[in-house]
Amino acid sequence: MVPGSVLIVDDNRDLADNLGEVLEDEGYDCAIAYDAISAIDRIRARHFDLVVTDLRMSPLDGLTVVHAARLRSQETIVVLMTAFAGDVQLEAAMAAGVAEVVAKPIDTLRFVEFVRDRVAQA
Amino acid sequence: MQSFLDDVRRYVGLDAEDGERLQGLVPLLEPHFNAFAEHFYARILEHPSAHTAITGGAEQVARLKHSLVAWMDSGLRGPFDDAFYERRARIGRRHVAIGLPQQYMVTAIGVMRQDYHAVLTDTLVDDVPRLHASMRAVDRLLDLELAIMLQTYRIDSDDQLRRGERLATIGRVAATIGHDLRNPLGVIESSAYILRRMLQDERGQRHLDKINSQVRNCNRIVTALLELARSRPPQFASIDVRVMLDASLAMVTIPEGVVVRIEVDDGMQLEGDSNLLEQAMINLVVNSVIALRGRPGTIVTRATRHDDRFAALIVVDDGPGFDPELLPRVFEPLVTSRASGVGLGLALVKSVADRHLGQAIAENAPGGGAIVRLLLPWRGATATVASA
Numbered sequence: 001m002v003p004g005s006v007l008i009v010d011d012n013r014d015l016a017d018n019l020g021e022v023l024e025d026e027g028y029d030c031a032i033a034y035d036a037i038s039a040i041d042r043i044r045a046r047h048f049d050l051v052v053t054d055l056r057m058s059p060l061d062g063l064t065v066v067h068a069a070r071l072r073s074q075e076t077i078v079v080l081m082t083a084f085a086g087d088v089q090l091e092a093a094m095a096a097g098v099a100e101v102v103a104k105p106i107d108t109l110r111f112v113e114f115v116r117d118r119v120a121q122a
Numbered sequence: 123m124q125s126f127l128d129d130v131r132r133y134v135g136l137d138a139e140d141g142e143r144l145q146g147l148v149p150l151l152e153p154h155f156n157a158f159a160e161h162f163y164a165r166i167l168e169h170p171s172a173h174t175a176i177t178g179g180a181e182q183v184a185r186l187k188h189s190l191v192a193w194m195d196s197g198l199r200g201p202f203d204d205a206f207y208e209r210r211a212r213i214g215r216r217h218v219a220i221g222l223p224q225q226y227m228v229t230a231i232g233v234m235r236q237d238y239h240a241v242l243t244d245t246l247v248d249d250v251p252r253l254h255a256s257m258r259a260v261d262r263l264l265d266l267e268l269a270i271m272l273q274t275y276r277i278d279s280d281d282q283l284r285r286g287e288r289l290a291t292i293g294r295v296a297a298t299i300g301h302d303l304r305n306p307l308g309v310i311e312s313s314a315y316i317l318r319r320m321l322q323d324e325r326g327q328r329h330l331d332k333i334n335s336q337v338r339n340c341n342r343i344v345t346a347l348l349e350l351a352r353s354r355p356p357q358f359a360s361i362d363v364r365v366m367l368d369a370s371l372a373m374v375t376i377p378e379g380v381v382v383r384i385e386v387d388d389g390m391q392l393e394g395d396s397n398l399l400e401q402a403m404i405n406l407v408v409n410s411v412i413a414l415r416g417r418p419g420t421i422v423t424r425a426t427r428h429d430d431r432f433a434a435l436i437v438v439d440d441g442p443g444f445d446p447e448l449l450p451r452v453f454e455p456l457v458t459s460r461a462s463g464v465g466l467g468l469a470l471v472k473s474v475a476d477r478h479l480g481q482a483i484a485e486n487a488p489g490g491g492a493i494v495r496l497l498l499p500w501r502g503a504t505a506t507v508a509s510a
Contacts, residue, residue: 012305018312025319083304105308105341108315 004119005029005046009039009053009065010081019052022108023115036060040068048076049119052102055082055093066096077118081106127207130269136202140259144198147256150245151238155194158237159187165233166226179429194234197263210267214274218282224275231268235261285454289469292455293351296466300347303340311337335375342373342404349401350455350470356395356477358501363425363435366396370403371423379418380411386425392433393501394478399435402474405467406437406494413441413492432480432497443486452484471496 006028010016013034020030031048033039036057043051043065051069055062062080069076080093083104093101099118102111131137163183167176176182196209217227238260246253314333321327367384376382403423410421421439428434444452451457453472468484471494475482481497 012309014309015305015312018309018316021316022312025316083301104304105311105337108312 002029003027003116004049005031006050006052006115006119007031007033007039007042007048009033009036009051009057009062011035011054011057019106019108019111022112026112026116028115028119036062036064039065043068043072043076047073050077050079050115052079052081052115055080063093063096066093066098070097079114079118126273127202127204127270130266130273131202134262134265134269136259136262136266140262141200141202143255143259144200144263147242147260148195148198151198151241152195154237154241155191156187158194158234159190161237162190162230162233163187166230179431197267202266207270210270211274214271215278217271218275218278224272227268227271227275231264235264238264289350289455289473292466296347297351300344300351303344307337307340307344338373339375346401346405346466346470349398350466350473354477356398356474358393358395361392361394361396361399363390363392366400367403367423367425370400371407373400373404374407374411377411377414377416379416380414381418381420382407383420383422384424385422387427390425390427390433392425392498394498395474398474398477399496399498402471402496403435403437405470406496409467409494410437410439410441410492413439413443415441417441428495428497431499433500435496435498436493438487438491438493440487440489440491443490443492444484446486449484449486453482468494 003026006020006023008016008019008023008030009032010019011034016032016034020032024030031042033042036053037060039051039053040060042048048069051065053062053065062082066078066080069078077099078097080098080101081104082101100114102114163186167183176186193209193213196206200206214227217224239257242253242256242260246256310333314330314337318327318330321330364384364386367386371382371384407421407423414421419440421437424434424436424438426434426436448457453468455466455469457468468482472482475496475498478498480499481495483495483497485493487493
């Protein structure tokens with residue numbers, strides 16, 4: 001039984017791939033997107049239990065991914081990753097329905113535990 | 123500096139005759155030096171903002187009076203050479219360092235002038251031509267004194283402005299680099315995580331430990347850069363000093379042969395931003411470790427009472443100490459004696475001190491080695507703290 005489905009979105013391909021690989025090892029059904037547009041395509045195509053997205057991407061930023069995920073389902077948990085701890089957009093993110101903002105650099109072990117907790121609650 | 127000095131001397135009209143005359147006034151004025159110094163500091167201390175400049179209490183005032191007496195003496199005796207200039211220049215610089223506005227120097231010289239005039243009038247009233255010539259000589263001397271102090275004050279405050287601008291530029295660059303480094307560091311860390319699950323042998327695990335430890339080091343440097351750049355106001359809370367010092371030392375790799383001691387005054391209570399102070403202490407201990415250059419040595423981190431106004435966090439090592447040439451500027455960003463250092467560590471320490479409304483002081487120990495003190499106001503003594 002698959003513990004849940006996760007979409008990882010980051011324009012740093014290596015980081016997105018690594019996080020995906022780690023979660024796949026944990027048994028999750030994982031999808032990867034390297035930009036907001038392809039992330040939104042995936043979100044429209046199917047349901048995810050969890051969407052983890054980077055904030056600063058171009059041409060569209062992580063907030064557009066958050067909005068798309070919210071629009072598709074209220075049940076999807078959305079997590080935002082950012083290296084910019086004092087980012088002004090954070091408030092907008094929280095208002096848009098982000099469950100959690102995770103500061104980069106991400107500690108992988110803690111990230112895995114975090115996903116386990118969050119998706120188990122869902 | 124002789125050219126500036128000669129220039130100002132000519133301008134105020136202080137000639138050789140005045141020089142001789144001033145020397146001749148020493149026996150008249152010297153008996154009053156202590157009374158002048160008393161009066162001088164009484165005037166300063168009655169000013170409400172004087173306490174922000176004079177922080178060392180009665181002890182410091184006694185020291186200041188002593189150097190004021192020496193100043194009066196050397197002014198009257200001359201000669202008006204480089205040593206004379208350097209001594210006056212130090213006074214100007216010191217005033218910039220403690221943030222004293224320059225109008226106080228003008229007022230203070232005014233106080234001295236009145237006292238000199240009063241004694242001269244009293245003692246030379248029977249010899250009016252000598253009285254006038256003496257007053258003129260004293261006035262010219264004090265004009266010269268003031269000109270030098272204001273000149274160095276200006277040079278130093280210009281420097282301080284430029285330093286501020288430089289720090290802001292460095293901050294912006296640092297923030298960009300810091301953020302750019304966080305992503306690759308994240309990739310390295312997560313790849314090591316994946317490898318750790320695949321590699322079973324001990325040698326592989328050992329190398330993964332090294333990768334993780336170095337990634338942590340890099341993250342520490344990035345965090346220091348971002349802290350410096352962000353200059354966020356401190357989040358004050360009560361700090362368990364020993365825990366904070368332990369945590370900072372845990373972040374530093376201490377080489378074999380180097381002994382690190384922690385000394386905390388009994389019952390020491392400190393309020394401050396433990397994250398920022400931890401960052402500052404990490405940087406100080408790292409500096410000491412580097413200064414020892416792989417040789418055995420001792421580093422002491424101490425938390426103690428400095429005086430009524432300040433608590434002190436002190437890092438002392440028995441390395442070679444600061445380069446005396448660089449010592450006055452060690453807290454400026456990009457000032458370093460190390461080939462491999464960028465010179466941001468002590469700038470961060472200074473910025474942490476400033477944000478706590480404290481001070482950072484670097485000096486060389488009499489027996490060799492470096493001492494850095496981070497002075498933090500006892501909270502409670504200061505009711506409100508403006509955000510930096």
